[in-house]
Each structure stands twice: as C-alpha cells, then as structure tokens.
Amino acid sequence: MDDPKFETAPWAQLQDLLVDHEDVQEFLQELARLTASSLSARATTYCGITLQRSRDHQFTVASSDDEALQMDEIQYAFGDGPCLHAIRIQDEVHVGNSAADPRWPEYMAHIRDYGIRSMYSVPLKLEGHAKAAMNLYAKDPDVFDEEFRRVARTYGAEASQALLLAVRVARHAATVEDLQSVLTSRTDIDLAVGIIMGQNRCTQQEAFDTLRRASNGRNLKVRVLAAEMVSRLNGEPATTHFTAG
Template sequence: MQSAPAATELTAVFARIQGMLLSQESAEAAAAQLSRAARELIGSAAGAGVSLLDETGRRASTAATDRAVESADAAQYELGQGPCLSAWATESLQRIDDTATDTRWPDWNRAAAAAGIASVLSVPVLYRDRCLGAMKIYATTAGAFGTREERRLLLLASAAGTLLGAAQGSDAPHRLSAAMQQALTDRTAVEAATGMLMERHSTDHESARRMLLTASRDQGRPLAQIARRVLERTADTAL
C-alpha cells in the first residue's frame, strides 16, 4: 500500500499540473512536469520522460528530464524497437531489469547499455479508449525497479492520461484539430492491421505490431499508411 508521504507528494504534483491544463498547448508543459515528478518520486530513477503522439500520429518524446532519456528514446524510434514502443503498442507495462542480459529488444538494449542505462520501466499513458503514449523511467544500475516503482509509475501514468486528455476540454469533439482526428482514425487502422497480421502469421500482438513498425522504418512511410496497405492487400502479398 502506498505511504502517506508519497500520496501527499503525488496529490501536490497533480494539483499543480491540473492548474496548467487550460489549453492543448499546455499539455507539453504538463508532460515535462510529470517527467520531473516521476524522477523525483521514484528515488532509483536517474531519468524520466513522457512520449505522446505528435500531430502526424507518430510517437515523439515531448518531455525528458535529460539528454540520456532523449537519446534512448531516439534510438527506439530509429530502430523500431524498445520498451517504450512496446508499452505503447501493447498498452501494458514493460520492465527491463538489466539491459546487458535482456533479449527482447537486442539492438536497443545494446545501445542503452552502451549509454549507461541498465534498468528501464515503461508504462502506457491511457485516456478512455485510446493510448496517448508512454511514460518511462531509467536507472544506471541493474534491478533498480520493483513492484513499488511499478505501482508509482502506473499511478503517475494514469493521472497523466486523465490530465493530458482533459487538456482538450469538455468540448473536445468540436475542438480536436484535423490532425488529431486523423491520428485517431490512423490508430483504428493500425489496430485492425495488427489483428490481421496476428491471424495471417499466427503470432502475438507485440510481434505483429513490431512487423508494422519495422516496415514503417524500412520504407520511410508513416505507420498508419503501412497499416492501410496491409488492410488493402491480399494475404499472399508481402508487407
């Protein structure tokens, strides 16, 4: 169970951020506050960040506490693999106890280990029926995060989803930009294509999503465009 001091700190952070969310432009500043809060409230974290969908529907680090976080995130987007992308793709918590021995994202783990990052914890930022992005913390020592850190980061991410989603206001359906509306449409296409690839290749959700991410990276095309091509093509056509 969470301690009273920690609960008080989190309440203060949420109250400070909520006062900022008067417009969509405030969301990035709020994400920066949440990143700092994650690093400060989770003592074993050396750095933290929040990644959100940008206006094209692709992921971009909108807030990071330091250059190491920015660099690690950039490597994920370049390689098309890593715990942050997987947290976003699967909408589930991802934890790396030691980048030197973890085998799920070999290329990214090697890059992270070389940069001095040993432990990683990443969770999705959810708002109602969609995933806005992911929140992550890094540490320079192996085994830095356990169930206590998971609970705290999940709580922060839950608040982040509610607060960042609320930045759109109660009249969100009328105020959403065309770009954001397109992003939501794109997400539906990506989910449908992921399901089709799961069935076509008899694989799991994360592996199917990785196929889309890899094709997006290799072809230099937006993820949603790749997804639509999958939906339009026959089963015997290559991705």
C-alpha cells in the same frame, strides 16, 4: 520504499500542472520532471513520456532531462523497444537488466553504451486513438522491483487522468480557435457583401457574386479579399461580436 512522499502520487501537483500549463507539450515536459523527482526515492530515475494523439500523428516526446531524451530518441530511431512496445500492447514492459535481457538486441546494445541498465514503461490510459507511455530509466540493474512497479503503476494511473484532461483541454482550445476563425471570416464576408450592396445598389446574391468574381480575378480567397475590403474602409480589421465559448 519507506518514503511516504513516494507512496502517494502527488495528485495535487498534477492538478497544478494542468492549471499552469495549457500547452500539451509544455505540460508533458513538466509532468516528466515531476515524475522523475517523485519516483527517485530509491535511485535516480530518468523519465520520458511519449504521446501519440492518433494513428497517423507523430510521437510527442517530453523528458525530465537529457539522459531520458537520448534514451527515447534511440528507441524511436530503432522503431521498437520497451516504450513503443508498451504503447502497442497497452501493457507495462519491465527490463530488469539490459545486459541480460534478450529482447531488442540492437537497441539494448546501444542503451548499455549509455550506462542504462533498468527500464520500466507504463502505458497511460487515454481515449480514442490517443496513446501514451511513461518511460523510466535507471543506471543500476534491478532498480524497478515489484514494490517500485506497484507505486509507479499507481502514479501512472493518476498521471493518465491528468494527461487525459490536458489532451481534452488542448482539443477544446483548438476547436474554439477554429470556430472563432470561421466566425471572423464569416463576419468579413458579410460586411464586404454589405459594402458592395451599398455601393452598387444590388441584391445580396449579386453582391456576393461580385465579390467571388473579384477574388477569382485577383487569385485570392473570398475571405481574404473580404477582409481587405473591410479593413480598407474601416481603417482596421473587423471584429466579431460572436463568441465561441
């Protein structure tokens, strides 16, 4: 562990990942690759990252390479193993040698067939119901000694902060997109109601009732029918002057 690059988790690189990759899945892929390269000073290390955004949400899997992807997929197929256990108990799980570890015997047998001997899973601290873990694999036994685990824990803490920000950004982006969709739909409906009021010389409520009856008659949602009306009259879809920023 004499490599100074290994001793210092590359927080600046983690920040660069956040700037360059707005999509969480893409961010996780790059984070897994960066983790594997940063923690391979002693031996080649493969990295998988598992993210569960909520209790009912399926796992999001990212990996530094095919080896890590295979190891994680085997674990998900068995429904248990170091990574999933680390997520459940929110604590690190270390396997010094898969040939001698008695835990998860069927899973360990499959892992050994792929030549994996050392495993180390570190939970990444998030917020709410979101949970994640960084899963490290190596082909030699006893690769992840105490010094390695100390450095990996420090790296994991910094990666947790980066991932937390990425999840927040993704959540905010989804909220903004949903709000913009609501505003656009509302604009279409208001314009359609205005069109009907002008054509029929009726009140706003009467125009909305007319629009609703027409939507029921054509088995279309009100917002879809309204958008059709506005686009037909305007020659293009309506735009909203509201912003969700």
